[in-house]
Amino acid sequence: MTSLPRPTAELSADEARRIALRAQGFLGAPDRRGGVRGVLRHLGAVQLDTISVLARSHELIPYARLGAVGRRTVDEAYWTPAPVGTAPPRPHAFEYWSHAACVLPVEEWPHFAFRRRAYRARPHWNHALPDGTYEQVIKQLRAEGPLTATDLGGAKRTSEWWDWSGTKVAVERALMYGEVVCTERRGWKRVYDLAERAIPEPLLHDDLDDTECLRRLVRLAGRSLGVGTLADIADYHRLKREQVDAVIAESGLVPVTVWGWSKAAWADPAALETTPRGRHRTTLLSPFDSLVWDRARTERIFDFTHRLEAYVPKPKRVYGYFAMPVLAGGRLVGRVDPAREGATLVAKQVTLDSPKSIPSVAQALLEAATWVDCTNVRVERANTPEIREALTTELARTL
Numbered sequence: 001m002t003s004l005p006r007p008t009a010e011l012s013a014d015e016a017r018r019i020a021l022r023a024q025g026f027l028g029a030p031d032r033r034g035g036v037r038g039v040l041r042h043l044g045a046v047q048l049d050t051i052s053v054l055a056r057s058h059e060l061i062p063y064a065r066l067g068a069v070g071r072r073t074v075d076e077a078y079w080t081p082a083p084v085g086t087a088p089p090r091p092h093a094f095e096y097w098s099h100a101a102c103v104l105p106v107e108e109w110p111h112f113a114f115r116r117r118a119y120r121a122r123p124h125w126n127h128a129l130p131d132g133t134y135e136q137v138i139k140q141l142r143a144e145g146p147l148t149a150t151d152l153g154g155a156k157r158t159s160e161w162w163d164w165s166g167t168k169v170a171v172e173r174a175l176m177y178g179e180v181v182c183t184e185r186r187g188w189k190r191v192y193d194l195a196e197r198a199i200p201e202p203l204l205h206d207d208l209d210d211t212e213c214l215r216r217l218v219r220l221a222g223r224s225l226g227v228g229t230l231a232d233i234a235d236y237h238r239l240k241r242e243q244v245d246a247v248i249a250e251s252g253l254v255p256v257t258v259w260g261w262s263k264a265a266w267a268d269p270a271a272l273e274t275t276p277r278g279r280h281r282t283t284l285l286s287p288f289d290s291l292v293w294d295r296a297r298t299e300r301i302f303d304f305t306h307r308l309e310a311y312v313p314k315p316k317r318v319y320g321y322f323a324m325p326v327l328a329g330g331r332l333v334g335r336v337d338p339a340r341e342g343a344t345l346v347a348k349q350v351t352l353d354s355p356k357s358i359p360s361v362a363q364a365l366l367e368a369a370t371w372v373d374c375t376n377v378r379v380e381r382a383n384t385p386e387i388r389e390a391l392t393t394e395l396a397r398t399l
Helices: 013-023 035-043 057-066 071-079 106-120 133-144 166-177 210-225 230-236 241-250 295-302 355-371 385-398
Strands: 009-011 093-097 101-105 180-186 189-194 227-229 254-258 265-267 324-328 331-341 344-352 376-379
Touching: 009 013, 009 265, 013 210, 013 227, 013 254, 013 295, 035 057, 035 071, 035 101, 057 071, 071 180, 093 106, 093 166, 101 106, 106 166, 106 210, 133 166, 133 180, 133 189, 166 180, 166 189, 210 227, 210 230, 210 241, 227 230, 230 241, 230 295, 295 331, 324 355, 331 355, 344 355, 344 385, 355 376, 355 385, 376 385
Parallel strands: 009 254, 344 376
Antiparallel strands: 093 101, 093 180, 180 189, 227 265, 254 265, 324 331, 331 344
């Protein structure tokens, strides 16, 4: 366990909240010059998920910060490579295991060498790999170029979700090892290629030792969070606590005290240089957004308990299948469980702590509707009849 140095600053809980909001791109004017790619590099990781309600999570994350950026623009920003005058063109991003399955800036490829080494050393896997299949997949990719699992012979043996085919097991294992990389999606299918062909040569190495990799990822997590406990920082890229302990003192982050936080905290020194101020973003948030993906941190900073209920049996759901937290004025003011019916965005369930939030929630719903080409918003249910009626009235006034 690292002995903690003396704190360099003392922050109120409100100051910590505002630092976190600015670090995540929700306070102050967003830097639109970098667009979606700028958001990716600023956050360091954008989580992927199969659920698509209004849109998929990796689309919702830049939308929440930049506003109604086109969904095609989002996909092109991640997956369209940048020509550099030589073949192959340079990718902007790759997929790998970070907080979960994430889109990551391609520049961070060397810093995940520690994880690739760990996967290669794993003693067992959940899926059996038929003899020779791994070698055959590598051979096919080398001969035919980038391919999906379907191109390689099919992703699943049966309709069961995790009943993978041998080729799917092999290519996913090669992805974890770093011999194969995904730098593109087609129709939500991963497109696999040999890393030696897809990753720019200066980045294609595992030269960095574990300590250097971890120091970099801890530094990036601290920058993306603004301020956080050791547990917060570890969770960002799903590091082990002992890994963070080993490098935190040399990460460039500085120790701080936050009033009301029971654990020691660390901050990005740049985040302490100026007072966070500016315009607050009002928006619906994906449950997989890095502002809220850590439930313990979300409760500590925003006094807001949130749980994704997509995998909860319907009768036991409290807030809805894909309840999205609503951010307004730097606070999480409620939840909306959305759906789409033709040109109507349906708020299937709205849960607000106070009627004072109704104008902000209406604003967030209307912007989201415009983004997904809906021309109407309908509120089905709310936690009180009065809130439903008032929100419906506010929407009708604004539409």
